[in-house]
Each structure stands twice: as structure tokens, then as C-alpha cells.
Amino acid sequence: MEKKIINFSNVEEIIKPLKRNGKKIVHCHGVFDLLHVGHLKHFKSAKKYGDILIVSVTPDKFISKGLNRPYFNSNQRMESLASVEIIDFVVLNTSANAIDIIKKIKPKYYCKGPDYNIFKENIKDQIKNKSLATIKNNLSNNFINEKRICKKIGCKIKFTYDEKFSSSKIINEKLSSRSDNELSFLRILKKKYTFFDIKKILDNLSKLKFLVIGDPIIDTYLFSDSIGISSKSPIVSTQLKFQEDYLGGSLAVSEMLAALGCKVDILAYKSKNRFFADKLKSLSKRINLLSISNQKSLPRISRFVHLNRNEKLFQFYEFDQFIHNKNSISKFLKHLSNKKKENYKIIIIDFGFGFLNKNMIHKLEKQVSGFSLNVHANSLNSNYNKYNKYKKYNYLTMNTKEFQLGLNTAENDIDTLVNKSNNNIINYPFAVTLGVDGSILVKKKQKKIYSPAFFNKTIDTVGAGDAYFAVTSALINLGIDHLLTSFIGNVYAGLHSSYIGNKKFTTKEELLRSIYSILNE
Numbered sequence: 001m002e003k004k005i006i007n008f009s010n011v012e013e014i015i016k017p018l019k020r021n022g023k024k025i026v027h028c029h030g031v032f033d034l035l036h037v038g039h040l041k042h043f044k045s046a047k048k049y050g051d052i053l054i055v056s057v058t059p060d061k062f063i064s065k066g067l068n069r070p071y072f073n074s075n076q077r078m079e080s081l082a083s084v085e086i087i088d089f090v091v092l093n094t095s096a097n098a099i100d101i102i103k104k105i106k107p108k109y110y111c112k113g114p115d116y117n118i119f120k121e122n123i124k125d126q127i128k129n130k131s132l133a134t135i136k137n138n139l140s141n142n143f144i145n146e147k148r149i150c151k152k153i154g155c156k157i158k159f160t161y162d163e164k165f166s167s168s169k170i171i172n173e174k175l176s177s178r179s180d181n182e183l184s185f186l187r188i189l190k191k192k193y194t195f196f197d198i199k200k201i202l203d204n205l206s207k208l209k210f211l212v213i214g215d216p217i218i219d220t221y222l223f224s225d226s227i228g229i230s231s232k233s234p235i236v237s238t239q240l241k242f243q244e245d246y247l248g249g250s251l252a253v254s255e256m257l258a259a260l261g262c263k264v265d266i267l268a269y270k271s272k273n274r275f276f277a278d279k280l281k282s283l284s285k286r287i288n289l290l291s292i293s294n295q296k297s298l299p300r301i302s303r304f305v306h307l308n309r310n311e312k313l314f315q316f317y318e319f320d321q322f323i324h325n326k327n328s329i330s331k332f333l334k335h336l337s338n339k340k341k342e343n344y345k346i347i348i349i350d351f352g353f354g355f356l357n358k359n360m361i362h363k364l365e366k367q368v369s370g371f372s373l374n375v376h377a378n379s380l381n382s383n384y385n386k387y388n389k390y391k392k393y394n395y396l397t398m399n400t401k402e403f404q405l406g407l408n409t410a411e412n413d414i415d416t417l418v419n420k421s422n423n424n425i426i427n428y429p430f431a432v433t434l435g436v437d438g439s440i441l442v443k444k445k446q447k448k449i450y451s452p453a454f455f456n457k458t459i460d461t462v463g464a465g466d467a468y469f470a471v472t473s474a475l476i477n478l479g480i481d482h483l484l485t486s487f488i489g490n491v492y493a494g495l496h497s498s499y500i501g502n503k504k505f506t507t508k509e510e511l512l513r514s515i516y517s518i519l520n521e
Contacts, residue, residue, distance in 0.1 A: 024050030217249030
């Protein structure tokens with residue numbers, strides 16, 4: 001069985017002698033998350049076209065079939081496939097689609113299952129069918145590219161017509177462990193909205209233009225191993241393996257909005273930091289940076305992370321307090337005035353590094369009344385960086401700790417905290433993210449909408465609150481029902497928490513696939 005599992009880089013070396021001996025190679029490709037009788041029938045039909053059957057598998061990081069998928073990881077899926085007698089070789093692909101592995105194998109036949117029979121003829125015409133386009137568009141685009149490469153290398157595409165089963169349906173119906181709260185919430189939601197209603201709403205995000213105001217931050221992850229206690233002193237010792245830098249702060253929020261289709265301008269400042277300079281070149285085309293100053297460095301938050309378990313060990317901050325001068329203030333106000341005239345929606349994310357000091361907040365609120373607000377509290381700034389230093393926001397998100405700080409209380413029961421808040425000390429609506437417990441969105445008269453988290457597996461929660469803030473701010477600006485807003489916010493935040501830090505930003509298409517998966521469980 002182990003000999004069946006081959007490395008991507010060794011594929012050509014293994015296949016060449018087989019082809020020289022006249023063996024016809026058949027290739028199947030897919031996720032194969034839950035191996036079932038439909039797959040077995042597909043492989044059996046495919047093998048009839050040739051002598052050697054090679055099955056390639058999509059890596060975990062490229063699978064976006066919805067919540068908590070894949071159910072089995074890459075190694076487990078390959079091991080299951082290798083146990084099937086009719087399969088000769090199993091290989092893990094290295095990309096999101098099958099193009100590279102088809103080029104490697106150059107099979108005589110490339111076999112697709114019953115799902116793809118609908119694309120056998122006139123693919124482009126069928127894509128125009130609105131229901132097909134909505135659910136199958138990505139599937140069809142991939143297949144169009146697969147057809148092109150197969151034609152180029154002289155490979156014939158064959159379809160199997162065996163009884164169809166669905167791994168996703170089996171997992172959702174038989175292996176799902178939705179809580180009573182989740183099921184109750186979804187019943188209410190599905191009475192009001194269909195998937196197509198939600199898709200139409202998310203498509204409208206492309207009409208929005210945002211001005212994001214806040215510090216650009218560099219998030220540094222220091223992946224380490226061999227954790228232990230030093231033999232000479234009682235300190236933690238670790239071996240640094242490698243370092244990765246990601247966009248954070250206002251840059252991350254802007255990338256999230258751009259990934260959802262919005263146009264974004266960032267009102268912030270630049271730095272000569274090489275990573276930052278390189279990242280500016282690769283920002284989404286929907287993003288434009290309006291710099292008011294060129295600083296020596298950007299705020300950096302560095303986290304030591306255990307390599308194998310993704311557990312954070314400790315973190316430290318590096319930053320110079322931002323100090324405004326006449327030139328930076330003038331540029332700030334000029335950009336703000338211009339974007340206000342262009343009807344940009346304002347988003348403020350305040351990290352307490354001095355960019356949004358008391359004076360700048362006063363000047364900002366003289367020009368703008370009505371903006372989305374998120375004020376980050378951490379161990380460095382929790383005694384002064386509170387949401388209540390702002391007065392004219394019309395939407396606020398925070399976590400429970402930030403809620404407590406704003407209300408100046410140690411009480412941690414969310415219902416009690418909501419009851420303590422009123423129009424004198426907080427503006428409505430506001431939302432509180434509750435981690436694994438989901439979120440609560442509070443409207444006028446303290447009417448609360450609770451939404452479950454829907455994700456029971458997370459890799460890293462850094463940036464998840466910002467993801468919730470970004471998407472719910474956009475939906476609030478579209479005037480979307482708060483029930484749906486909180487649901488989409490939790491799904492988007494949950495998807496973000498399935499990546500390390502801000503290494504990747506969830507697209508609208510990925511969000512839609514997850515929502516479709518949840519609604520059809």
C-alpha cells in the first residue's frame with residue numbers, strides 16, 4: 001500500500017517506463033474526502049479505459065467545500081485510496097486545480113465523474129443558466145481549463161455514468177454535530193432567506209466604497225520547536241525554525257473588504273520597511289493607500305508559535321508612538337474631506353499607537369458623524385484605548401474584554417453587560433464577538449440577536465475579530481437585516497480562523513461556498 005503513494009516530483013520517473021512498455025495511463029482527480037461506493041464505481045469504470053490507474057488528491061489547504069472540511073486530512077485520504085485494489089498509484093497534488101498534475105502524468109485518458117456530465121457539451125452556454133452558474137461556476141471554470149490542457153497534450157476526456165453519491169451530503173447528514181442553538185438559528189434564518197437571496201446581497205458589496213482609517217501593522221510569526229526549560233535557569237528555551245510576516249491592522253481589514261468585492265482607500269502612513277514596501281506592490285487592485293507620513297518603522301506584533309501544534313507561546317510589541325505634525329494633520333483632513341465628498345463609507349480601526357489620538361479624533365468627528373468603529377485593547381493600552389473615547393460612531397464591534405473596559409466593569413456575563421449599556425454610554429447597533437460562543441448583535445432598546453459560531457475547529461483566531469468587523473460593517477452599510485448580518489459575520493470570521501494569522505483572506509466566493517454548505521446540511 002505504501003508503494004502506491006508516490007511523490008509529485010517522482011511522477012514522471014515512475015510513469016515513463018510504464019508508457020515505454022505500452023501501458024495506457026488513466027487519471028482521476030478529486031478531493032475524495034469520504035471514500036464511498038460512488039468513488040469505487042467511478043474508479044472501476046475509469047480503469048476499463050486503460051492499464052494503470054493514477055488518482056491524484058487535492059491538498060487540504062486548497063479545499064473550500066465548507067465548514068470543517070476536509071473531514072479527513074491529505075494523508076488519511078491518500079491512505080484510503082491506496083487500499084483500493086483497482087488503483088495503481090496515488091499522488092498528492094500541489095495546487096488548487098488539476099492542471100499541473102495532468103501535465104506531469106500526461107495520461108492517455110482523464111476521467112471525470114457523473115457531476116461533470118452536465119459540462120460534456122456546450123459548457124459556455126450552460127454556464128449562462130443562472131442556477132447552474134451560481135452553484136457550479138467554479139467547477140465549470142476548472143473543467144474548461146482541464147479540457148484545454150488535455151487537448152494540448154493529446155489526452156482524451158472520458159465520463160463515467162455510475163450511480164452518484166456525495167461525500168458532502170454524507171458528511172453533512174450523518175457526521176454533522178450541530179448544536180441545538182445552531183439548528184434553531186438556521187431554521188429561523190432559512191425561513192427568511194434562501195442561498196440566492198444571500199448571494200444577491202453579497203454581490204451588492206461591490207457597490208460599496210470604504211475609507212479605512214488606522215495603523216498599518218506587521219504581524220510576525222516566529223515558528224519554533226523543541227520547547228523546554230533551560231538547564232541553567234528556569235526560562236523557556238526554544239529553537240527558531242522560520243519566520244513569516246503578514247499584513248495586519250488597517251491593511252488586513254482593507255484586504256478583507258477588497259476580497260469581498262469592495263473598493264477601499266486606506267488613510268494611514270508608509271514605512272521604508274522592505275516587507276511593507278513589497279506588500280504594497282501586491283495589494284489588491286481594489287485598494288489604494290493614502291499616506292500622510294513616512295515613518296521609520298511600522299508597529300510590529302511578534303508571536304512565538306509552536307511549529308507542530310500552532311500554539312502561541314508569547315508575543316511582544318515593537319512600535320514608536322505616532323506623533324502628528326502640521327503636515328500629517330493637513331493631509332489627514334484633506335483626504336478625509338475628499339473621500340467624504342465621494343461618498344465613501346468610513347471605517348476606523350484604532351490600535352492605540354498614537355495615529356488616532358485625542359486631537360485627531362476630535363478633528364475627525366467634526367467632519368464625520370457616522371462611521372464603523374473597532375478599538376483594539378491589549379496589555380499595553382487597555383487603561384486608555386477604549387471605544388468610549390469616540391462619540392459619533394454608528395456601528396461598533398468589540399470582544400467581551402473591550403466591552404468590559406468601555407463600561408469600566410469586571411462583570412463578564414454578556415447579558416448583564418448589555419443591560420448595563422444604554423444610549424448615554426454606547427451607540428446602537430453594536431456587536432460583541434464571543435469566540436467559540438459566536439456573537440451577539442444589539443439593536444436599539446437592547447434587543448439582542450445571538451448567532452452561534454458554526455465552526456468547531458480553528459487554527460488561529462488572530463484577525464478573526466477584524467474579519468467579523470469588516471464584513472458586518474459592509475452589511476450594516478447596505479442596510480441588511482441584523483440576523484443575516486451576524487450570521488454572515490460569524491461564518492466569515494470562522495473561515496478566517498482556519499488560516500494562520502492573516503496569511504490568507506477569504507474571498508466572497510469562498511464565503512458563499514461555506515454558506516451554501518451550511519444552509520444545505
